[in-house]
Amino acid sequence: MKEQLIEHVSSSLGKKKIEELTPLVNIDEIQHAQNSTFEGAKVLRLKGQAPLGGIRNITASVKRAQIGGMLNEGELLEVASTIYGGRRFKKFIEDMIEDEVELPILQQLVNLITPLTDVEREIKMCIDDNGHMLDSASPTLRTIRHQIKSHEASIRSKLESIIRSSSNQKMLSDSIITIRNERYVIPVKQEYRSNFGGLIHDQSASGATLFIEPQAVVSINNQLREVRMKEKQEVEKILHELSAKVSEVSEELLENVKTLAEIDFIFAKALYSKAIKASQPKLNDEGFIKMKKARHPLIPHEEIVPIDVELGKTYSSIIITGPNTGGKTVTLKTTGLLTLMMQSGLHVPCEEGSEMAVFQSIFADIGDEQSIEQNLSTFSSHMTNIIDIIDKVDHESLVLFDELGAGTDPTEGAALAISILDDVYQRGARIIATTHYSELKAYAYNRPGAINASVEFDVETLSPTYRLLIGVPGRSNAFAISERLGLNKEIIDKAKEQISTETNKVENMISSLETSQKAAEKELEEAQKVRDNAEALRKELEDQFSAFEMEKEKLLEEAEKKAHDAVETAKEEAEFIIEELRELQKEANVVKEHQLIDAKKRLEEQQPKLKEKKKKPSVKKVSKELMPGDEVRVLSFGQKGHIVEKISDKEFQVQIGIMKMKVQIDDLELLDRPKQIEKKPMATVRGSNHHVKPELDLRGERFEDAMLRVEKYLDDALLAGYSQVSIIHGKGTGALRKGVLQLLKSHPQIKNSKMAAMNEGGFGNTIVQFK
Incomplete structure (x- = not known):
């Protein structure tokens, strides 16, 4: 598993953390480790990745700088790269926190990272990305390198004039300039060595060619060598200065490395969690395990069959019986490995809502019997391991026994297995044991803290399905398999006669239990589908009702607006008519003023009464405490309904027609209360205090x-x-x-x-x- 986890680290820092990883036993420390993995997974979910590139394990280099040692260009470049990587990740997390993403553990970690931008900048100003000292590292170095280029150009110029000379062509093995012993030379044929003078620095394997530094460039080569010595001294001086600056901030650098190692480890856990589709379990220190659809992380996802395991409440021992190769051992290993993963701060490959127990110790007797101890028999090997377990086990232990009692006489082995289980059970440990002894099928029926289990076997396909059946002991499928393979039925019938009546009854009972469990699971699955369909239908009806109400309100508003516009037009025309009548009155003195007023009043009375637009009801206290069955009006809808249940002191579930909805108390008006309702306060429905916020x-x-x-x-x-x-x-x-x-x-x-x-x-x- 560690190998899989290491694949997701970004640096050797994280790799080292994983190699040193051991399970924790303190529940608070485990919860913190689990929460850190959750935060890493949260960052990956929101951002897709975490910028951890460039981080190196610079601990050894920093400690050498602390004692006055000189770091080379590559080491200093790694220091700068690590400073940059830490600074970049720190800003990345701070930006997420600024966007109000809650990452308390990562926030605490990045607060420990010191940016050290001055040291990073000075290193980058002196050393390029390829680890070469830049000319700009110091004015002196720039001058020296200018002199080197000048000397090199002068040497090349003189040597090129020599090799280009037609008189010299026949004396040269090749018309090139090369370097030997850090000095520029030309390849000269052996017989012409005296024609060029100077120094011989090398010869070819055959001896036919000599690499000669002509006398004409010896002096300039000497000058070049001196300047290069100065260059080396200046580079070392700069490296010492940079190393001294690293030494000045060595404590901060070491703290940064320690913090970045923890961060790399967190994101390796998060990436691994994503890869195996894991989730964060709920933790307890009461020995209770409830794993939903648990999967062994080392078995390919397409091959594994998820199992449900519950242990530690109504029963503390699971006895898994049945034939070999059915998946019993996989159940043991899955439970043990997932518990160790959880206690190491890793998420586990289970469905959401799983719960895991924190144990102080986990003991297991699992594996190939012949390889436990090469110098002991199968039974002796197992018993030596079991004795050691019994000496150490207590109420804070998880014990896993595979094929308990195997390797000896079946009768004695079964009796010994029962005695061992009783002893470990009395110590308070949680136990999962596998066995193929039929005597242990009755064990769980006689022990209140134990339960039988088996791994399902499909007789039709002659292969195990690997589904764990809690509460159903395993049964022998030898007769059914033999019959499917074509064994003579008479032989099978005679074999059945050899089995006792009690054994046949037990086998028939187990078969009935398997059938009943399958039927119950099928009915549960169908009921779940019906419930999901009903929920979808309820949501659809709520949406349709909401759309209907909004459309109705919109149509009413449009109708009222049209009516209002028509009335206003009629009123304007009436005013105009009355004004004309007044003018006629002045002229003819026929119409009296009180007649005009009466006429206007009659016109106003003809104006249709418009429905006022419904306003949001003001806060209205109900005079009585509301109870289920009360008839109420939902003020915001203007609809009547009745209370189904009380969700909290301020919220109720109300049914209007076929639709149920949550309504605030201030939006309800009590209309009537049936006499049969008991006048006592309702219990608040735990966890149902959701409402629409503004x-x-x-x-x-x-x-x-x-x-x-x-x-x-x-x-x-x-x-x-x-x-x-x-x-x-x-x-x-x-x-x-x-x-x-x-x-x-x-x-x-x-x-x-x-x-x-x-x-x-x-x-x-x-x-x-x-x-």
Whole structure:
């Protein structure tokens, strides 16, 4: 397993942490380690990766600098790279925290990282990415290297004139300039060695060619050698200075390395968790295990059959019986390995909601009997191991026995196995044991703290299904398998006669249990499907009802507006007519003023009474405490219904027609109460205090999940009667805000959306107004 985990580290720092990894026994330390893995997985889920490149294990180099040693260019470059890697990761986490992603453990770790940008900058100013000292490292070095180039150019110029000379061509083995002993030379044929003078530095394997430094360049080569000595001295001086700067911050560097090792380890755990599709289990120190769909992490995902294992509450011992090659040992190994993984801070390959116990010790007697001790028999090997386990086991132990009592006489072996199980059980340990002894099938029936189990075998395909059946002991399939393979039925019938009546009864009972369990599982699966369909139908009806109410309100508003416009037109025309009548009165003095007033009053009475637009009800206290069965009116809908249950002191579940919904107490009006209702307070439904808030917080959400939440929230907010809500998406990259604005733009019930004021979140918060 460690080999799989090491594949996900980013540096030798993380690799070393994994190699030194051992399970923890303190539940608080284990919980912290589990939480750190969860935070790493959270970062990967939100960002896809963590920038941990460039980090090196520079501990040895830093400690050598501490005692005055000189670091070379490569070592200094690794120091700078590690400083940069730590600084980059620190900013990465701080940016996520600024976007209000909760990462308390990683935040605490990055707070320990010292940026040390000055040391990083000075190293990078002197050494390039290939580990070469730059000319700009010091003015002196720049001058020296300029002199080197000048001398090299002069030497090359003179040597090129020699090899280009037509008179010299026949004396040379090749018209090239090369280097021997850090000096420029030319290849000269042996017989012409005296024609060039100078120094011989090398010869070819055959001796036919000599590599000669002509006398014309000896002096300049000497000067070049002297300048190169100065270059070496200057480079060493710069390396000493840089090493001294590393020494000055050595404590901070060592702390950075220690912190980055822990961070690399955390993300290796997170990446491994993602690779094996693991989840974080709930922890307890009470010996209770409940693993849902547990998978052995070392068996390929497409081959493994998940198992459900529960141990430590109603029973503390599981006795798995049945034939070999059925998967009994895999169950033991899965339970033990996942417990060790959990206590090492790793997530486990189980479904969400699994619970694991923290043990002080885990004992196992598992494996190939012949390889336990080469100098002992099968039985002696097992018994030596079991004796050691019994000497150490206590109530905080998990004990795994594979084929307990095997390797000796079946009768004695079964009796010894029962006695060992009783002894370990009385010490309070949690036990999972496998056996093929039929005598142990009755063990769990006579022990209140034990339960039988088996691994299912498909007689039709003559192969195990590897499904663990808790509560059903294993049964022999020898007769069924033999019959399927074609053994004469008479032979099988005679064999059955040799089996005692009691054994046949037990086998028949086990067969019945298997059949009943399969039927129960099938019915449970069908019931789950029916419940899921009902839930989907309920949600669909709620959505349709909500859409219907909104459409009805919209049509009423449009009708009222048309009616209002028509009435206003009629009133204007009536005023005009009355004004004409007044003019006629002045002229003819026929119509009296009180007649005009009466006429106007009659016109106003003809104006249709318009339905006032429903306003959000004000807070209204109910006079009585509401109870199930009370008839109520939901004020925001204007609909009647009755209370189904009380969710909290301020929230109730109300049924209106075929639809159930959660309603705040301030949105309810008591209409009637049936006499049979007992007048006593209702118990609050634990964990059901959810309600629609005037704001939705999306920070830390994945883009697709966030968009789904926004759509549902807008529907809920409309149903709750809000005229305005806030959607908090944070600043981040801006992708979440852009997605929210596009969704709001296409929503039919949105009147307006705008950025919040600076004191309300500014760019990270959008205010939404409904029509």
